[in-house]
Amino acid sequence: xxxxxxxxxxxxxxxxxxxxxxxxxxxxxxxxxxxxxxxxxxxxxxxxxxxxxxxxxxxxxxxxxxxxxxxxxxxxxxxxxxxxxxxxxxxxxxxxxxxxxxxxxxxxxxxxxxxxxxxxxxxxxxxxxxxxxxxxxxxxxxxxxxxxxxxxxxxxxxxxxxxxxxxxxxxxxxxxxxxxxxxxxxxxxxxxxxxxxxxxxxxxxxxxxxxxxxxxxxxxxxxxxxxxxxxxxx
Amino acid sequence: xxxxxxxxxxxxxxxxxxxxxxxxxxxxxxxxxxxxxxxxxxxxxxxxxxxxxxxxxxxxxxxxxxxxxxxxxxxxxxxxxxxxxxxxxxxxxxxxxxxxxxxxxxxxxxxxxxxxxxxxxxxxxxxxxxxxxxxxxxxxxxxxxxxxxxxxxxxxxxxxxxxxxxxxxxxxxxxxxxxxxxxxxxxxxxxxxxxxxxxxxxxxxxxxxxxxxxxxxxxxxxxxxxxxxxxxxx
DNA sequence: CGTATACTCAATGTATACAATTTTTCTCGC
DNA sequence: GCGAGAAAAATTGTATACATTGAGTATACG
Numbered sequence: 001x002x003x004x005x006x007x008x009x010x011x012x013x014x015x016x017x018x019x020x021x022x023x024x025x026x027x028x029x030x031x032x033x034x035x036x037x038x039x040x041x042x043x044x045x046x047x048x049x050x051x052x053x054x055x056x057x058x059x060x061x062x063x064x065x066x067x068x069x070x071x072x073x074x075x076x077x078x079x080x081x082x083x084x085x086x087x088x089x090x091x092x093x094x095x096x097x098x099x100x101x102x103x104x105x106x107x108x109x110x111x112x113x114x115x116x117x118x119x120x121x122x123x124x125x126x127x128x129x130x131x132x133x134x135x136x137x138x139x140x141x142x143x144x145x146x147x148x149x150x151x152x153x154x155x156x157x158x159x160x161x162x163x164x165x166x167x168x169x170x171x172x173x174x175x176x177x178x179x180x181x182x183x184x185x186x187x188x189x190x191x192x193x194x195x196x197x198x199x200x201x202x203x204x205x206x207x208x209x210x211x212x213x214x215x216x217x218x219x220x221x222x223x224x225x226x227x228x229x230x231x232x233x234x
Numbered sequence: 235x236x237x238x239x240x241x242x243x244x245x246x247x248x249x250x251x252x253x254x255x256x257x258x259x260x261x262x263x264x265x266x267x268x269x270x271x272x273x274x275x276x277x278x279x280x281x282x283x284x285x286x287x288x289x290x291x292x293x294x295x296x297x298x299x300x301x302x303x304x305x306x307x308x309x310x311x312x313x314x315x316x317x318x319x320x321x322x323x324x325x326x327x328x329x330x331x332x333x334x335x336x337x338x339x340x341x342x343x344x345x346x347x348x349x350x351x352x353x354x355x356x357x358x359x360x361x362x363x364x365x366x367x368x369x370x371x372x373x374x375x376x377x378x379x380x381x382x383x384x385x386x387x388x389x390x391x392x393x394x395x396x397x398x399x400x401x402x403x404x405x406x407x408x409x410x411x412x413x414x415x416x417x418x419x420x421x422x423x424x425x426x427x428x429x430x431x432x433x434x435x436x437x438x439x440x441x442x443x444x445x446x447x448x449x450x451x452x453x454x455x456x457x458x459x460x461x462x463x464x465x466x467x468x
Numbered sequence: 469c470g471t472a473t474a475c476t477c478a479a480t481g482t483a484t485a486c487a488a489t490t491t492t493t494c495t496c497g498c
Numbered sequence: 499g500c501g502a503g504a505a506a507a508a509t510t511g512t513a514t515a516c517a518t519t520g521a522g523t524a525t526a527c528g
Contacts, residue, residue, distance in 0.1 A: 003481065003518095028509070039483045040510090048282040062490080063509080076386040079325065083317035083387075091313065152310040152397075153317075156390050163386075237511065262479070273513045274480090296520080297479080 005042035008032075009049050016055050016066050019169045026065040027056065054159045055166065069167045071219050077160055077167070078212035084157050085141070085208060089200035091148030092192045100147040104189045107140045111182045134168060140185055144204075147192070171218050181211060239276035242266075243283050250289050250300050253403045260299040261290065288393045289400065303401045305453045311394055311401070312446035318391050319375070319442060323434035325382030326426045334381040338423050341374045345416045368402060374419055378438075381426070405452050415445060 012032070015021040027047060029040045036043070047064060050056040057067045069077075092100070111133065138161060145154040184207035191200035246266070249255040261281060263274045270277070281298060284290040291301045303311075326334070345367065372395060379388040418441035425434035 041482050052286045076384040079321050079384055080387050083321035087313050087317035150310040150313055153314050275512050
């Protein structure tokens with residue numbers, strides 16, 4: 001029952017999100033078809049879907065490639081989130097169901113579980129632990145988007161998140177402090193629970209402005225580091 | 235040099251935006267292929283692109299159709315714009331080039347040209363004139379998005395605009411007063427010219443909140459009107 | 469008469485062959 | 499050696515045939 005294109009879509013997506021297919025890598029239909037042992041047709045369909053999600057973009061001069069996210073893009077994406085997630089938070093104050101509020105709180109609980117005041121956990125060198133936290137963070141923001149009761153909004157945010165996921169591939173491992181976020185998340189949830197949309201919007205704004213700053217700093221750190229080694233990152 | 239799929243894409247897009255292919259109409263590859271006298275392959279490519287733009291969506295139960303925009307969707311889309319365009323306006327205050335500022339002002343001038351205090355022009359029964367104003371309005375908002383210097387943002391807004399264009403097919407002709415907007419547009423431009431991002435954000439907010447209200451009222455008018463006639467609009 | 473099963477048909481999914489186009493590489497003349 | 503131009507290869511675009519799936523219909527059986 002599993003359509004071939006959806007299998008290859010999932011596989012490709014996984015490879016992109018895991019970095020196995022690096023940012024900027026150009027996608028050749030025949031090559032992929034050979035690798036996945038299907039014809040070009042399902043590959044094309046899979047690529048189209050990835051294009052819709054923003055994980056694949058067209059190379060200048062024709063051809064497709066895995067989307068490249070530059071520092072400038074990162075900033076721009078954060079600004080998009082800033083606009084959209086404030087609206088989402090206000091929507092959530094009006095429309096979040098009891099179940100959704102619980103889910104949000106569960107998310108916080110899960111995060112706290114792995115984030116005691118133990119300083120060794122604050123900046124874990126453990127990659128699994130980091131990935132786990134990232135997953136929870138993504139869940140949180142996705143949950144927030146869904147709670148807004150605005151599917152159009154959730155859709156747009158999903159696209160932004162996809163591209164940010166690409167970004168994190170290069171960033172977060174280098175910058176565990178990005179995970180100061182949980183106190184900020186708690187403020188957001190608190191405001192939503194109280195159905196205080198002004199406070200929620202402000203909390204989201206604070207969170208995203210701070211996150212943006214953290215990430216940009218991390219990226220610029222990476223950049224100078226890379227340029228010292230003569231690596232062209234962006 | 236014109237690839238077939240781009241021709242059929244343009245044709246299909248035109249038909250959708252002009253209403254010739256009505257909202258909700260389901261798209262059958264073979265049928266379209268016959269009509270445009272090409273094979274199914276370019277049709278599929280064209281449809282995928284339209285899907286990316288949000289003009290085509292998947293029907294529950296499989297199959298694709300021209301996107302249906304309900305009243306709820308209209309509200310949701312306005313909320314998305316509210317978030318995104320405020321950010322756009324603030325970005326424009328920082329990044330708009332002299333040329334872009336001029337373009338924005340030209341846009342206003344063009345609108346005023348066809349909007350003297352002549353009351354007969356205020357609610358033109360002239361369809362061409364209405365379409366012209368709509369075009370100018372779209373240009374204005376697109377220009378605003380571009381002036382932000384944030385391509386990601388412009389991209390997201392473009393998607394929103396596409397769906398709104400579908401909406402206007404049913405709405406605006408019935409509701410010429412929607413075009414009270416120009417005074418509001420002037421405030422936006424004034425703020426951007428002065429590089430006052432707070433004022434710009436507020437002006438955008440005012441404009442979109444008002445527009446949203448106008449459109450929702452118009453839609454609800456349509457709805458009751460239609461239900462009186464036993465027509466299921468949404 | 470109702471229901472379940474098999475059939476039919478319409479639509480999409482997949483493979484493949486071929487065309488058109490673009491890019492690369494090779495060679496020839498300078 | 500190097501640039502122009504032609505041959506070759508690689509890549510995407512298009513057509514078409516066939517497979518699969520799913521929805522609807524007819525039919526046979528209880």
